[in-house]
Amino acid sequence: MTAAEPAVDMAGVAKSFSGHRALEHVDLSIPTGTVLGLLGPNGAGKTTLVRILTTLLQPDAGHASVLGHDVVTESAQVRQHIGVSGQYAAVDVNLTGFENLWMVGRLYGLGRSGAAARARELLDQFRLSDVAERAVKTYSGGMTRRLDLAGALVARPRVVVLDEPTTGLDPRSRMDTWSLVRDLVSDGAAVLLTTQYLEEADQLADSIVVLNQGRVVERGTSDELKSRAGQECLEVSADIEHLDDLKDAMTLIGDGRPVVETHLCRARVSVRDRRADVSALLKLLEERDIPVLDLSLRRPTLDDVFLELTESAQTEGPSA
């Protein structure tokens, strides 16, 4: 492969399960040293895509490759280069942390002492050295997930697939996982990250693909997606008796007519020029003596994007 070739490349991938289309013509690529965030509601096809990429499933159509190796015809080479951490921690609870990692090392073809050294190194890196000799069934959920992640990295893979790596983790463990993903990327790995936490994709992903009902419905950087979801707006709350005055004032600024949500005692208006619009509004509020409770500039969040893009899944009946 050449330097320009992406680490992961999928083109026209489709997969059906007994008539139900799980994936339809999905294209995506992940350049070396970047994170691709895969977003989508439950049943969107994220797991199917992950399973195809990790050689567990064969696509019905299209092709997928890892470092230039086809996932169907060269699955053995693909497995040499990928590290996978699943949605459910697939570690053996009767084994100790050390034994789990040692086994994975041995299965990657490391010798006894080589596998032991690598296991110790990873246990250290994942702050599990203290519990290395304890059976995993005594671990907390966060520790088990960390061990599962460590297992994915035993062979220093160049492509790492993380299927909802922080689901069920406490905030501290989530931050740890994030910094780990950043380290992986700075070492040149390509990472496919599926997540339901939009903040996670926002934090980590260089590019984002949104899947819905087996199709790619949007792709781009986090900022691109947000800007497509709409303009920034100025949101002001006031007591109910001042709402009408507030609305009148807000009509004079911003872009378009203000929207009043009476039940929330709130009005908002899209803005073009933040500074000018905010100071104009503040001046009007002062002149007209309108007391406000709260005033904020709000950019659309990834949640807005996500909800807008995947709304059809919720409204069009069962999809899981």
Next chain:
Amino acid sequence: MKTLAKAVNEGYVIAWRNLLGVRRSMDWLFAAVVQPIMFVLLFGFIFGGALGGGQYREFLVPGIIVQALAFNSAFTVVGLSTDLGKGVIDRLRTLPISRVAVMVGRTLSDLAVTVVALTVMSICGLLIGWQIRGSFLDAILAYLLLLMFAFAMCWIGALIGLVVRSPEVAQSAGLIWLTPLTFISSGFVPLDSLPGPLQFVAEWNPITAVMNAIRSLWGNPPAPGTTTLGSESWPVAHALEYSLLSSIVIIAVFVPLSIRMYRRATARQ
């Protein structure tokens, strides 16, 4: 050759992992040690008193041993379906290992559990009056025959485990067919005492063949009140050959079937 060596090595690592699990979980200890002891003692003394005392117990022990080994295949069912359900098998399948490694590892570790159970039951049998009257070589041959039979049964269990896929169902699916199969045999009563159709089934049941073959090799007596281990029908007269053949056939059929199912089972969503 290199591929085979790699697969065996990987199977060994997976068997090691399974055995650590066995050693550390109490239910497996129960299955490998306590249950066989219970079988021998309960059957030996509950049926033994009514059916002929010492001679019956000596007749019974080989039957109980074969039944327990057959039941051990349920561990393969539970072990595999548990690993499937927990995603362990998916995880292993993303590693660059041979596709047969997981199955070979599972059946090898179950065979190791079988060796423990076999040892425990033999000692237990000796304590209640069973003994080996045949030659040393024949005795060894009988044990080898038992291990081969147990290994064959594990592969049937492997296929069931991959088909049922759920540990809860696996427990009963692994045992339900074994209960009639092991009782419609020469394990507990003489074949002649069974009604016609059942007698026919029992005669052709490979489990009967294994029981009768090891009784002959160990020089154990027929059931009290009878002089032979059964009728003159071919499978009874050729118990050793028939038991060897059926183990070989089971292995030849169920190994490829299980490996195929393993690829398919893990490929489902």
